[in-house]
Amino acid sequence: MRVFQLPDTLDSQGRRYRQILNVFLWILLGTVIVFGLIQFIPPVNLEDGFLYSVVFSFAFGAMLIVLLWLNSRTSIPVNIISLVFLALLTLGIGLSDAPEHMVDGRSSMVWAIPIIISAAILPWWGVYATAGMGGLLFSILTYTIPDRLYPNPFALFNLLILAFLAWVIAAIQTRSIRDAGREAANRQAVLEGMSDGVVVYDANRDILSLNQAGSSMADNETLAGIVVGEQSTYSAPDGRVFSISRSPVEGVGTVAVFRDETRRVEVARAKDSMLATVSHELRTPLASISGYSEMMRDMLVDDPQMSKMAGRIFSNASRLRALVSDLLDRAQIEAGNIRIRPNPYNIRDVLAEVDAVMRGLAEDKNIDLNFVCDDSVPSEIVGDSGRVHQILINLVGNAVKFTDGGLVTVRAVCVDDTLLLDVSDTGCGIAPAHLPDIFQPFRRGSDYATRRHQGVGLGLSISKQLVELMGGSISVQSSVGHGTVFQVSLPLFIAESKTEESTK
Amino acid sequence: MKHILIVEDDHDLAELWRLAIERMGEPIQTEDKRDGRSAMDRVSEPPPPDVIILDMHLPIVHGRKIYQYVRSAKHLRNSRVVIITADRELADELNEQARDGTIVPPDGLIVKPVLVKDFQTLIKRMLD
Numbered sequence: 001m002r003v004f005q006l007p008d009t010l011d012s013q014g015r016r017y018r019q020i021l022n023v024f025l026w027i028l029l030g031t032v033i034v035f036g037l038i039q040f041i042p043p044v045n046l047e048d049g050f051l052y053s054v055v056f057s058f059a060f061g062a063m064l065i066v067l068l069w070l071n072s073r074t075s076i077p078v079n080i081i082s083l084v085f086l087a088l089l090t091l092g093i094g095l096s097d098a099p100e101h102m103v104d105g106r107s108s109m110v111w112a113i114p115i116i117i118s119a120a121i122l123p124w125w126g127v128y129a130t131a132g133m134g135g136l137l138f139s140i141l142t143y144t145i146p147d148r149l150y151p152n153p154f155a156l157f158n159l160l161i162l163a164f165l166a167w168v169i170a171a172i173q174t175r176s177i178r179d180a181g182r183e184a185a186n187r188q189a190v191l192e193g194m195s196d197g198v199v200v201y202d203a204n205r206d207i208l209s210l211n212q213a214g215s216s217m218a219d220n221e222t223l224a225g226i227v228v229g230e231q232s233t234y235s236a237p238d239g240r241v242f243s244i245s246r247s248p249v250e251g252v253g254t255v256a257v258f259r260d261e262t263r264r265v266e267v268a269r270a271k272d273s274m275l276a277t278v279s280h281e282l283r284t285p286l287a288s289i290s291g292y293s294e295m296m297r298d299m300l301v302d303d304p305q306m307s308k309m310a311g312r313i314f315s316n317a318s319r320l321r322a323l324v325s326d327l328l329d330r331a332q333i334e335a336g337n338i339r340i341r342p343n344p345y346n347i348r349d350v351l352a353e354v355d356a357v358m359r360g361l362a363e364d365k366n367i368d369l370n371f372v373c374d375d376s377v378p379s380e381i382v383g384d385s386g387r388v389h390q391i392l393i394n395l396v397g398n399a400v401k402f403t404d405g406g407l408v409t410v411r412a413v414c415v416d417d418t419l420l421l422d423v424s425d426t427g428c429g430i431a432p433a434h435l436p437d438i439f440q441p442f443r444r445g446s447d448y449a450t451r452r453h454q455g456v457g458l459g460l461s462i463s464k465q466l467v468e469l470m471g472g473s474i475s476v477q478s479s480v481g482h483g484t485v486f487q488v489s490l491p492l493f494i495a496e497s498k499t500e501e502s503t504k
Numbered sequence: 505m506k507h508i509l510i511v512e513d514d515h516d517l518a519e520l521w522r523l524a525i526e527r528m529g530e531p532i533q534t535e536d537k538r539d540g541r542s543a544m545d546r547v548s549e550p551p552p553p554d555v556i557i558l559d560m561h562l563p564i565v566h567g568r569k570i571y572q573y574v575r576s577a578k579h580l581r582n583s584r585v586v587i588i589t590a591d592r593e594l595a596d597e598l599n600e601q602a603r604d605g606t607i608v609p610p611d612g613l614i615v616k617p618v619l620v621k622d623f624q625t626l627i628k629r630m631l632d
Contacts, residue, residue: 386596
């Protein structure tokens with residue numbers, strides 16, 4: 001299951017030798033069987049070495065089968081089996097022809113075969129041991145030849161050179177495997193140490209590997225169902241919450257990373273709930289402060305100074321009330337608790353309400369406030385009139401706040417299937433550098449630094465989120481010193497007429 | 505003389521509503537209850553108030569229950585109900601239910617804090 005793991009331990013190196021040895025044994029066994037069967041192809045020549053070949057094949061094949069069996073027993077060290085195998089191979093090669101052919105001429109090159117094989121199935125000393133065995137047999141065979149007093153020293157030296165070269169190749173190979181293994185082990189350690197679950201799956205949507213954190217999230221079957229799905233979050237039975245991101249990895253498949261968001265979600269939930277509770281609890285005393293100060297302001301007409309002070313308490317309570325509303329809105333948007341409640345309404349009524357709320361404020365600042373509703377806007381459309389009202393109050397409030405003696409115009413118009421609400425002013429405008437974060441919470445363009453105007457800058461971010469919740473968008477254009485235009489575009493749903501409804 | 509029942513658990517607010525009604529300068533008699541149980545006891549007995557100003561989050565019995573009772577009781581069919589709450593979510597929910605027809609719409613719905621001026625306008629409308 002774990003692809004990240006590659007062998008680095010002695011044990012796994014032994015397993016690798018065992019596997020390679022197995023491959024050689026099977027190849028040789030196959031060769032011997034074919035060699036043995038060839039002897040029976042007619043016309044069978046019973047005289048010329050037939051029996052010798054058959055017996056040789058049979059005996060050699062039997063020994064290979066024994067070695068295969070031994071190799072399957074992990075209790076027997078693989079190096080011993082390999083040495084026995086190489087000894088047999090050397091012996092087989094040495095006896096495969098007349099001694100004078102084996103110690104002279106080109107056929108002597110076959111001695112190299114066991115040495116090269118030994119590089120693949122034994123540690124560094126294996127090549128010298130095999131070369132030694134070959135040299136010993138080579139010498140013995142030399143002495144069996146009449147008139148030969150000593151083995152050819154160059155041939156023995158050749159064996160030594162061969163062994164050295166085989167050792168160099170084997171050492172390079174072993175080192176690179178070990179390095180790769182170490183690297184993989186490091187990678188594996190990093191993956192296992194991660195608190196994120198990492199799951200790799202292929203094009204067939206089978207899980208190839210997963211780390212410890214991954215396997216702790218769910219059983220493999222459940223996990224397989226999740227990773228290939230479309231969902232971007234996963235709630236584990238133990239209550240943990242994960243976000244899922246998937247990225248394709250060429251040649252492998254897809255890596256799905258499960259990030260544990262439990263703590264973050266808990267904190268966010270606690271924060272939202274606290275904010276909602278606090279906001280709600282703030283409203284009751286605020287209602288008292290605002291109500292009593294409003295009454296005092298109106299009752300103390302005979303004492304202008306006291307009336308003015310009461311008026312200050314009242315207007316500050318109003319500011320606080322607006323802030324609490326904004327904070328609550330934001331908390332609910334963040335928590336995903338806010339709901340859009342569509343109902344049939346007339347945008348002209350909403351414009352009139354906004355006009356009624358804002359007129360006094362605009363007149364105080366000597367602003368000409370205009371509301372224009374184009375004939376293209378149907379009298380009854382469907383949407384959340386309360387939220388549209390809230391957005392317009394925010395935008396018009398801003399326009400009035402940042403304009404001193406000028407013009408603020410609200411225009412409603414329908415273009416195709418879209419309701420466009422433009423709020424334009426002739427105010428101070430917003431510097432281009434500040435435009436990108438104008439919809440971010442707690443940002444208020446260049447004005448933020450000067451703190452000349454009140455508010456914490458939540459209105460625009462709330463408006464944007466509300467517009468998006470209603471499936472629309474909001475944009476802004478501004479030039480410093482000339483003014484700003486906010487445009488809200490909402491999908492237009494026309495209410496079914498009463499007559500249509502009654503015929504249903 | 506018109507009769508208004510104020511059901512509000514916050515003492516200061518109950519006093520504020522009473523003062524605001526008095527300041528309207530009309531002959532109105534007010535009476536207040538601070539929890540759901542005593543409000544329930546009061547409305548179940550005659551005489552029926554002309555207007556009931558009803559807070560929602562009340563001790564003992566929730567304002568919602570009282571509202572349901574008022575709307576179902578025959579002797580209160582001429583009483584007008586103004587729901588007044590600081591819980592905006594609840595207000596939204598009530599509005600939606602009123603639209604869906606799940607509940608009888610209240611005669612007035614106020615989310616605290618409210619301008620005294622607006623409160624007085626609403627009460628005046630209720631009494632007309």
